[in-house]
Amino acid sequence: EIVLTQSPGTLSLSPGERATLSCRASQSVSSSYLAWYQQKPGQAPRLLIYGASSRATGIPDRFSGSGSGTDFTLTISRLEPEDFAVYYCQQYGSQWGWAFGQGTKVEIK
């Protein structure tokens, strides 16, 4: 089973700034199976990025994903007030199911 480690745990930034979130896998994984989600308090997670770099329907282009192998990145080019939330990466494995990272909280500085 794959372990996903996200860093940093908390990112303190101001609106308009750039956010860079990291997700590292314990072993090389398929980019096709790497996704990112946003979760706001009291809400269900929302799919942002699938296949490591493809934006889900309706996701603004300030969100972008990149990476391969064991290192993946979610970038928010210019933070909007509604982007302050917790972000999770996720990996699928056909033999064992799904795994989530522990999350990165993006908070207002």
Place this chain on the structure above:
Amino acid sequence: EGQLLESGGGLVQPGGSLRLSCAASGFTFSNYAMSWVRQAPGKGLEWVSGISGGSGGNTYYAESVKGRFTVSRDSSKNTLFLQMNSLRAEDTAVYYCAKAYYGAYGERAFDIWGQGTMVTVSS
């Protein structure tokens, strides 16, 4: 746009049982794998269980629930289930059901989530 609606959560004593349901609408339920994901209070997301599309012949479980939880589906009723037995305090969480997304190039993710149902295991 599809929707998922969970139900069945509540307060249960340690060692007890509970059955969660997830009603699907707005998409062809039988075509998609489904999963349960939980979130303990103040904690992150934890995948719990998954089931293949169609008749649901393939099921998958996290180690933390293997042997205690059973996932199933009734495609005639567009409903996903999670039977939870031998519940423990550490099973306390919001339980979400989620629909699998299949990308054009084999990508996988969860594109539709329910609003969640709270399960509290306490005496």
